[in-house]
Amino acid sequence: MSKPTTGPFEKTPGWLDWYAGPSKPQFVLPPDSVDAHCHVFGPGARFPYAPERKYTPCDASREQLFALRDHLGFTRNVIVQATCHGADNRALLDALEHSDDRARGVATVRRSVTDQELQDMHRAGVRGVRFNFVKRLVDFTPKDELLEIAARIAPLGWHVVIYFEAVDLPELWDFFTSLPTTVVVDHMGRPDVSKPVDGPEFELFLRFMREHPNVWSKVSCPERLSVSGPPALDGERNAYRDVVPFARKVVESFPDRVLWGTDWPHPNLKNHMPDDGLLVDFIPHIAVTPELQRKLLVENPNRLYWPDEIEGG
Numbered sequence: 001m002s003k004p005t006t007g008p009f010e011k012t013p014g015w016l017d018w019y020a021g022p023s024k025p026q027f028v029l030p031p032d033s034v035d036a037h038c039h040v041f042g043p044g045a046r047f048p049y050a051p052e053r054k055y056t057p058c059d060a061s062r063e064q065l066f067a068l069r070d071h072l073g074f075t076r077n078v079i080v081q082a083t084c085h086g087a088d089n090r091a092l093l094d095a096l097e098h099s100d101d102r103a104r105g106v107a108t109v110r111r112s113v114t115d116q117e118l119q120d121m122h123r124a125g126v127r128g129v130r131f132n133f134v135k136r137l138v139d140f141t142p143k144d145e146l147l148e149i150a151a152r153i154a155p156l157g158w159h160v161v162i163y164f165e166a167v168d169l170p171e172l173w174d175f176f177t178s179l180p181t182t183v184v185v186d187h188m189g190r191p192d193v194s195k196p197v198d199g200p201e202f203e204l205f206l207r208f209m210r211e212h213p214n215v216w217s218k219v220s221c222p223e224r225l226s227v228s229g230p231p232a233l234d235g236e237r238n239a240y241r242d243v244v245p246f247a248r249k250v251v252e253s254f255p256d257r258v259l260w261g262t263d264w265p266h267p268n269l270k271n272h273m274p275d276d277g278l279l280v281d282f283i284p285h286i287a288v289t290p291e292l293q294r295k296l297l298v299e300n301p302n303r304l305y306w307p308d309e310i311e312g313g
Ligand SMILES: O=C(O)/C=C(\CC(=O)C(=O)O)C(=O)O
Pocket: 039, 081, 082, 083, 084, 132, 137, 163, 186, 263, 266, 267, 268
């Protein structure tokens, strides 16, 4: 893979660039595996970062993303709009349009989006919108605006991706459970993994999934959630051990509603940048049988993002 660059923008101080030259995973991904959570950033010279952004990243182009996909052994990507591009989805759409139908997208839209724009996004491969509740990343959007958007994208067969911190789930519960679509949670609702896996905080998240069969979860981002590591660096193939019980619990409790993604290029990590090859080697620790691995990496994401290809779908 080529090396990270930055365009005309100045990166946020302390920004960690994505890892150039990741290792080859030891874990061989099953055929047709999908990296179901990743981003493109810019390049800023072509797709400027949004004025309202809370961070300025290092560029991460579609070519670099697709090179990583091939290097790791994935077949497809789900590219999620990141907040540094606000509701300007041009970089995302450009990536989808140049993916050979090997990528789908999750966009960010405002209530001002037109029906024509939604149709065009659908044609390009967008299949969902993301509602972000992480306060360091976005300004507050009123719930009535989000509900209006959800009602407009539901007839397209799209879903809603939600990103929030575990402590905020009680307050957001009624809103989340009123959404009319499939709801996909980013990174297991960001549990505090220094708390017990069978404690009340994570139990609330499990209850959220148990009681609401339309709720799915990405069991991604151990590098973001881990407190005690060890990091996926220097050949470590047993990384982020403190996250394993949480992700494994979700995979085993809801095998048909889980997704996994690299989260490349890993925005806003503060302490290290993982080697993405070693991150893939995290997967067999949380999906411990070939059947669970196939559901997580192949069947579930393809059912959600490429349903037309599934017989009878
Ligand atoms: O990439 C992620 O999933 C997580 C992010 C960034 C993000 O969501 C965004 O900018 O939209 C984070 O926790 O900073």
